[in-house]
Amino acid sequence: MKILFVCIGNICRSPIAEGVLKHLAEEKLVPWQIDSAGTHNYHVGEPPHSSSIKVCKANKIDIHNQQSRQITLDDLTNFDRIYTLATDVHQDVLRLCTSDAQRKKVTLFLEELYPGQQKSVKDPWYGTYPDYEEVFAEITEVCKIIIRKYS
Ligand code: 4NP
DSSP: OOOEESSSSSSHHHHHHHHHHHHHHHHHHHHHOOEEEEESSSSTTOOOHHHHHHHHHHHHHHOTTTTOBBBBHHHHHHHHHEEEESHEEEEEEEEOOOOOHHHHHHHEGGGGGGGGGGOOOGGGGGGGGHHHHHHHHHHHHHHHHHHHHHO
16 A cells, blocks of 8 residues: 655655654565655755654654655655645645546545544644644554554
8 A cells, every 4th residue: 555644745744644654664564655745845855854853763763765755646646545634735736636536536634533523633843842742642643543443
């Protein structure tokens, strides 16, 4: 299965989700391809935010080699599941879809933890390090559900 995580800048939230799910998949020998992207091109080519790198490193996950990229129309074909980290991102990704088959792949990430509640992972971009710790914990909880449910 090919899984894509999408946030706005692909430097704070989705890089953490990519790192955490890759880590869990390796641990459980689950052969998924996992990637992340942003709806916007503000940070293309940049590594993840220093606080995202730091909170992952504190949990033995290395994401410093990731590079921000913008989602492409090909992603909507190539990936099997596309997890949006927030409701604004979800709407933006749905707007890019050109078929029901593509739209069916797009799932709001927190639906796995809080079904029907339309919740977003809080954007830590405007916050401080403890916000990144909170985001890391929530993302990890959801990634564990994803591994359990779909592997
Ligand atoms: P992310 O956070 O979507 O979790 O990567 C953001 C990063 C940058 C910006 C917004 C959100 N920005 O406006 O530059």
